[in-house]
Amino acid sequence: MDAYDYLFKFILIGDSAVGKSCILTSLIENKFKKGSSHTIGVEFGSKIINVSGKRVKLQIWDTAGQERYRSVTRSYYRGAAGALIVYDITNRDTYHHLINWLADARTLARADISIIAVGNKSDLKDKRAVTFLEASRCAQENEILFLETSALTGEGVEEVFVKVAKMILNKIEDGMQHIEEGLGYHGLFSGLIDPATMMSGVHAGARSLLNEASPAEPASRCISC
Amino acid sequence: MSEEAKENVLHGEHDVGVTTQDYEGARVRLCDPLRVAAEVVDGIQPLNKFRRLYWGVFLGSLSGSSPDQWVEQLKEQRQQYKKMNATHQELLKPGALTGLDPNVFHPLSNAAHNPWLVRHKNEELMAEIWKDIERTFAERELFQSDSVRKSLQRILFNWSKEHEDISYRQGMNELLGVIYVVCFRDQYRQSEGTSKAHTVCSQLCCGSEEALESDAFAIFSALMELGMKEIYAPAPDPPAARAPPLVPPALRGMGGPTPAPPKKPQSAGVVRCEQIFHSLLKAADGPLYQHLCANDIEPQLFLLRWVRLLFSREFHLDDTCHIWDAFFADAYQMRHKSSTTGSKGSTPQADNPFGNAVKKKDVKQLSRESSDALPLVDFFAIAMLKFVRTHLLSMDTNGCLKRLMRFPPLESIQPLVHLALESRATKQQLPTPKPEAAPNPTAAPAVPGTPVSSPLPPVSTSPAPFPIPPLAPSPPAKPFTDAVSQQQQQQQQQQPAARSKPTVQNAAQSTAAATPVERGKVEDQSLALYGVASRMQDLMDALSQVAEDLTKVGARVTLKDAVKELRSLHQTVITIANNQTSAANPHKTTRRSPSPAPPSANPQPPSSPARHVNDSSSDAPAECPQLIDFIGASNRFRSGNSSAAVAEGGAAELPSKRGQDGETTDAMRTNGLPGEGVNGTRGE
Numbered sequence: 001m002d003a004y005d006y007l008f009k010f011i012l013i014g015d016s017a018v019g020k021s022c023i024l025t026s027l028i029e030n031k032f033k034k035g036s037s038h039t040i041g042v043e044f045g046s047k048i049i050n051v052s053g054k055r056v057k058l059q060i061w062d063t064a065g066q067e068r069y070r071s072v073t074r075s076y077y078r079g080a081a082g083a084l085i086v087y088d089i090t091n092r093d094t095y096h097h098l099i100n101w102l103a104d105a106r107t108l109a110r111a112d113i114s115i116i117a118v119g120n121k122s123d124l125k126d127k128r129a130v131t132f133l134e135a136s137r138c139a140q141e142n143e144i145l146f147l148e149t150s151a152l153t154g155e156g157v158e159e160v161f162v163k164v165a166k167m168i169l170n171k172i173e174d175g176m177q178h179i180e181e182g183l184g185y186h187g188l189f190s191g192l193i194d195p196a197t198m199m200s201g202v203h204a205g206a207r208s209l210l211n212e213a214s215p216a217e218p219a220s221r222c223i224s225c
Numbered sequence: 226m227s228e229e230a231k232e233n234v235l236h237g238e239h240d241v242g243v244t245t246q247d248y249e250g251a252r253v254r255l256c257d258p259l260r261v262a263a264e265v266v267d268g269i270q271p272l273n274k275f276r277r278l279y280w281g282v283f284l285g286s287l288s289g290s291s292p293d294q295w296v297e298q299l300k301e302q303r304q305q306y307k308k309m310n311a312t313h314q315e316l317l318k319p320g321a322l323t324g325l326d327p328n329v330f331h332p333l334s335n336a337a338h339n340p341w342l343v344r345h346k347n348e349e350l351m352a353e354i355w356k357d358i359e360r361t362f363a364e365r366e367l368f369q370s371d372s373v374r375k376s377l378q379r380i381l382f383n384w385s386k387e388h389e390d391i392s393y394r395q396g397m398n399e400l401l402g403v404i405y406v407v408c409f410r411d412q413y414r415q416s417e418g419t420s421k422a423h424t425v426c427s428q429l430c431c432g433s434e435e436a437l438e439s440d441a442f443a444i445f446s447a448l449m450e451l452g453m454k455e456i457y458a459p460a461p462d463p464p465a466a467r468a469p470p471l472v473p474p475a476l477r478g479m480g481g482p483t484p485a486p487p488k489k490p491q492s493a494g495v496v497r498c499e500q501i502f503h504s505l506l507k508a509a510d511g512p513l514y515q516h517l518c519a520n521d522i523e524p525q526l527f528l529l530r531w532v533r534l535l536f537s538r539e540f541h542l543d544d545t546c547h548i549w550d551a552f553f554a555d556a557y558q559m560r561h562k563s564s565t566t567g568s569k570g571s572t573p574q575a576d577n578p579f580g581n582a583v584k585k586k587d588v589k590q591l592s593r594e595s596s597d598a599l600p601l602v603d604f605f606a607i608a609m610l611k612f613v614r615t616h617l618l619s620m621d622t623n624g625c626l627k628r629l630m631r632f633p634p635l636e637s638i639q640p641l642v643h644l645a646l647e648s649r650a651t652k653q654q655l656p657t658p659k660p661e662a663a664p665n666p667t668a669a670p671a672v673p674g675t676p677v678s679s680p681l682p683p684v685s686t687s688p689a690p691f692p693i694p695p696l697a698p699s700p701p702a703k704p705f706t707d708a709v710s711q712q713q714q715q716q717q718q719q720q721p722a723a724r725s726k727p728t729v730q731n732a733a734q735s736t737a738a739a740t741p742v743e744r745g746k747v748e749d750q751s752l753a754l755y756g757v758a759s760r761m762q763d764l765m766d767a768l769s770q771v772a773e774d775l776t777k778v779g780a781r782v783t784l785k786d787a788v789k790e791l792r793s794l795h796q797t798v799i800t801i802a803n804n805q806t807s808a809a810n811p812h813k814t815t816r817r818s819p820s821p822a823p824p825s826a827n828p829q830p831p832s833s834p835a836r837h838v839n840d841s842s843s844d845a846p847a848e849c850p851q852l853i854d855f856i857g858a859s860n861r862f863r864s865g866n867s868s869a870a871v872a873e874g875g876a877a878e879l880p881s882k883r884g885q886d887g888e889t890t891d892a893m894r895t896n897g898l899p900g901e902g903v904n905g906t907r908g909e
Binding site: 043 | 394630
């Protein structure tokens with residue numbers, strides 16, 4: 001049940017009330033949670049998805065949008081392999097802040113992080129304030145992926161995660177991404193790390209360890225505290 | 226007034242309102258808040274009505290101990306609030322600025338004090354608060370009322386304007402939400418009457434929206450002054466100039482504020498979390514601390530929410546109220562103690578909720594002051610950790626995080642309060658944790674004779690094998706504790722109050738009961754059993770949910786029987802726990818539910834007071850034949866049932882499969898984010 005080929009750590013970032021937690025709930029529970037409260041600090045959920053014939057376990061960290069609480073951010077970006085920057089298509093301000101969140105991700109996360117911009121609340125068509133085209137262009141300029149979702153209807157939610165996971169898988173196959181073997185790469189707790197923990201964003205799962213493990217070098221590029 | 230009252234009933238709050246009879250009945254106690262505080266902390270007499278007043282007194286927004294005084298103070302506060310509110314709302318009114326000369330105050334000018342700019346900022350703040358108000362206890366009818374939401378928004382806005390260095394932070398809304406419910410519940414809704422009680426009640430518990438708003442503001446402000454605002458404050462600016470952010474060339478010049486530099490000083494809130502974790506937990510439960518460290522669990526990931534929200538997200542609202550009762554009453558007692566003994570009180574002044582003192586101190590100091598102001602909070606966090614320690618010790622990072630972010634629901638919070646008091650007493654006895662004082666990392670989790678990771682939760686790991694007084698040595702000559710009541714108090718402290726609902730009479734009787742060591746031991750065991758019971762409750766909920774789902778699909782289900790069996794086991798455990806409890810007090814031998822094994826099979830073991838604590842925990846299972854029955858039964862249950870779903874769900878309780886199945890269980894919890902266990906199969 002728990003067997004997987006890879007473990008990816010994802011983070012969800014973006015302004016307050018754009019629907020980050022709802023996207024997570026939608027992915028994991030296949031339903032929209034009405035009247036959910038804002039996140040304090042972080043929340044956390046996991047799910048196994050199938051991507052190109054591989055079982056990928058996603059470990060998803062959902063942050064508080066009012067990130068004046070930057071107190072938890074650094075540990076939170078650490079080792080993330082994928083980032084979803086969420087904005088609200090009915091609120092232009094949240095779209096403008098996309099750039100700041102992107103800069104944060106590029107500064108605080110590992111250099112090879114795969115990022116997608118997510119325009120949420122696509123069901124609110126008559127309140128739309130950000131067009132698909134401009135957002136798509138902006139994403140292209142900044143070399144990140146882009147999709148629109150509706151956490152309410154579930155439209156596009158799983159696709160977002162699959163798309164990012166695919167990108168990471170491609171990077172792994174191209175040999176661009178480091179795979180952690182979890183063997184003493186991290187100064188503080190070296191030797192104690194189980195390959196299946198979230199210390200780094202990408203881990204080979206038990207299945208693939210046997211077959212295709214080519215011990216990657218310790219993650220020199222992994223951002224550590 | 227009466228129409229308004231009718232409307233209030235519609236807000237989904239049951240048992241709302243106080244009457245003159247309530248007041249007459251409570252008057253004597255109202256005049257003796259110190260006694261009430263002591264009884265609340267000990268769990269003898271939980272608060273029911275008049276929290277609105279007690280919280281005010283405990284937190285310091287009301288002073289003195291006479292309702293007549295409070296009437297005056299509340300009148301004054303409400304007037305003051307009205308004025309303040311008017312001032313702050315003024316700038317938000319449309320048209321307030323149109324009279325200004327545009328040559329002096331141009332709407333687009335960026336000057337810092339341009340009223341247009343100030344107004345724009347205020348509007349932004351109001352909008353930001355509103356976003357969260359819409360999500361504050363949104364499932365409760367009371368908070369769906371637009372006028373209540375506006376009230377809450379105004380309170381937070383006013384507070385933010387009074388404390389511009391901190392302003393509004395997410396989480397304050399939830400603290401305020403709890404306070405507002407409390408005020409709302411204690412409203413006097415009789416419109417006519419001539420008695421003195423009527424006059425006093427209609428003032429003290431005035432049900433008008435204005436009075437509710439003002440009183441909630443006063444209590445909220447007082448709470449923020451008691452160490453809460455410190456942990457909401459942002460981290461101080463870094464001393465050196467900010468490093469230029471590493472923005473890729475493509476992003477430069479695209480506007481917006483610069484991102485945070487990679488290295489940032491910590492906020493007092495984070496420092497406090499680290500203090501709780503790296504100091505208190507390390508001393509209180511070494512093995513658990515090491516386990517969490519080894520799994521790279523950073524304290525602020527869960528503690529920040531626990532502490533900032535005072536645990537209100539982790540428990541049901543009514544339980545939250547009880548927890549807060551204990552925190553506030555304890556803080557009140559402590560303040561009183563330090564003022565009567567003349568020792569230097571480290572508690573910040575909370576007398577003036579309308580104060581606006583901005584202090585510049587270093588974060589460590591702020592964090593310490595914040596801990597001291599509500600001195601039970603940090604230890605309550607330790608108690609919570611200890612309560613789920615067995616579960617945590619058997620889990621990997623994933624499982625630990627899930628457990629810590631979804632605390633299991635409890636039958637009663639009083640055992641946690643006791644555990645917190647005990648942890649604090651231990652800490653005060655051993656101010657500097659010595660290496661040997663910490664429990665042996667290998668010995669504690671694997672007690673001989675116990676399955677290595679049995680589902681037995683917290684066997685207390687108090688390092689001190691001697692009787693522990695519940696609180697710090699009491700100062701001499703306190704007005705409310707003569708020798709007898711002090712003794713009573715100590716007795717009460719030792720009782721797990723969860724199910725036995727101790728009364729004052731019980732307390733007096735228990736003086737003749739077991740010695741503190743025995744009682745402590747029994748208490749540990751009962752606590753463990755309550756832990757088991759609570760975990761079972763968890764599983765039952767999850768299982769019945771699955772059973773429900775499966776029935777819908779039309780599957781042949783034996784799950785319902787499984788749930789039934791679990792329920793009876795649950796009853797048994799509760800019964801044993803109750804017996805344990807009453808064994809500590811031979812005068813009280815009531816049984817609350819049928820038990821398969823006769824209670825006489827489980828007599829209170831004769832133990833000598835000098836026994837070592839390790840001994841007592843190691844022979845715990847031997848003294849609980851029913852418990853072994855219970856574990857055996859779960860095993861039988863597991864192997865004897867072929868239904869896959871049952872095996873998965875049921876096994877979550879069992880040691881061997883814990884690592885994986887804890888996730889399954891979590892996944893099935895209705896209030897949590899599920900893991901892939903249940904849902905992973907769906908969306909693929």
